[in-house]
Amino acid sequence: MTRYDLALIGFGGVNRALAELIVERGHDLTAELGFGLRVVAITDLRAGTLVRLDGIDLAPLLAAAELNFSGMAGGSPEPRNEWVIRDVPADIIAEATFTNPADGEPAVSHVRWALESGKHVCTTNKGPAALHGRALRELATRNGVRFEFEGAVMSGTPVLRTARRMFGGLTVSRVEGVMNGTSNYILGRLEKGMDLAAAVAEAQALGYAEADPTADVEGYDVQLKLMILANEVFGASLTRADIRCVGISGITGQDVRDAAGKGLRWKLVGSAARRPDGTVEAWVAPVALPDGHPLAGVSGLMNAVAFHTDLLGTVAVSGPGAGRTETAYALLSDIISIHERCGAKAAAMEGASRV
Structure with missing residues (x-):
């Protein structure tokens, strides 16, 4: 069974709702979609950074009234976005931070770092796709990964x-x-x-x-x-x-x-x-x-x-066109698209090589 390790950049409403979907519907999604999801890193402006390469237990985080990663194993007080995106071994970066509509930052940098590092990225932010879409798509192609942004226009409506x-x-x-x-x-x-x-x-x-x-x-x-x-x-x-x-x-x-x-x-x-x-x-x-x-x-x-x-x-x-759960579904649909275009193809090639 294929599994994708995720790094969540931003843990506000949208990525938190994605984490809820993984906790509440993870087994059903795996059975339906043919792949599993595991979160190995989270960064947040207020909570800091949490990295667990064996997988983060999301349920306690979702139940907490207030998060502070610095007191947890694998946690630190600073939101180390660049380090997580570039260096933590995740397959897909789910980017959902607050972004300046004038220049698309910091989301544009987050997307660029991910693509440069050979990682797929999905984002709900308009800035990267609107202001730098062509350059980022070309960067993704050069590095053999996907840049997905379905949620940037009409939330979860595809x-x-x-x-x-x-x-x-x-x-x-x-x-x-x-x-x-x-x-x-x-x-x-x-x-x-x-x-x-x-x-x-x-x-x-x-x-x-x-x-x-x-x-x-x-x-x-x-x-x-x-x-x-x-x-x-x-x-x-x-x-x-x-x-x-x-x-x-x-x-x-x-x-x-x-x-x-x-x-x-x-x-x-x-x-x-x-x-x-x-x-x-x-x-x-x-x-x-x-x-x-x-x-x-x-x-x-x-x-x-x-x-x-x-x-x-x-x-x-x-x-x-809005809503935390609806927009989180857009990220999930992006992950499904990444699997259909890259993961399933890789699995088929691996199977063929064994014949």
């Missing part, structure tokens, strides 16, 4: 994998998506009578919006996700400067309610289309969509992407 694997033989002319649940929630509250400031404050109180909601309200989060989606679907090399970006801060509650009275729903939409000359244009802007539009009915924290194709017309993929 929009990237759907586009890669299911659209063979189709020509996609345009993609458009509602890819930020926070802004979508806020627009829904405006439709119910709130003003923007009150709707933002409510979203913050519920944990949907950060203390600084700029990335959600001004569309920058969608801009990064659209970069990833457009570059994957169209093979483009868009940068942030290539994507016009307008957020929802200029939309009033009256605008939203007036549109609703006309059968229109305001949504913050990220769109990308291939021009006749083969180049790609992309933009983020609030749009009043008619009720029949495939994105008009996307409500609350849900996300959706519509692909406009030549043979099937419009194909929409919708699902949760």
Whole structure:
């Protein structure tokens, strides 16, 4: 039975939820997927670093009210991210740290160190794929490993994998998506009578919006996700400067309610289309969509992407765009993809060599 040793970089909500999946469903997953998972290292900004090459017992960590690795066997008080990524013998690095959207750090460095060390990496961070996607994919190819980032666009909803694997033989002319649940929630509250400031404050109180909601309200989060989606679907090399970006801060509650009275729903939409000359244009802007539009009915924290194709017309993929368990599933789906593309192939080659 194949087993993958994991190093978890960051032990906040997402990697903690991945650890919960391993503890609660590990045996079932092994039976279903044909491989096992063992965590051999964890780093965390507050808890420090924990390394156990024979496998970390995750259950006590998940039950603890507060973690401090320094008092444990194999533990130290500092988050030794680079050392763990480069030197600890793990097969896959699961990267889920807080990252600056302007430069993608520290996640970009984490991914680069992993790939340079010949380790597969999966990340939920947008920065590495959006800002350095092509260079990191090339680095992964040179080192014979995988760089996976399904959770960077729509959390656990497999929009990237759907586009890669299911659209063979189709020509996609345009993609458009509602890819930020926070802004979508806020627009829904405006439709119910709130003003923007009150709707933002409510979203913050519920944990949907950060203390600084700029990335959600001004569309920058969608801009990064659209970069990833457009570059994957169209093979483009868009940068942030290539994507016009307008957020929802200029939309009033009256605008939203007036549109609703006309059968229109305001949504913050990220769109990308291939021009006749083969180049790609992309933009983020609030749009009043008619009720029949495939994105008009996307409500609350849900996300959706519509692909406009030549043979099937419009194909929409919708699902949760946030949530710790949902995003942890994205990491699991990345690990499954790594196994399908690399682990199963290696096992088959090893079996053939024994014949």
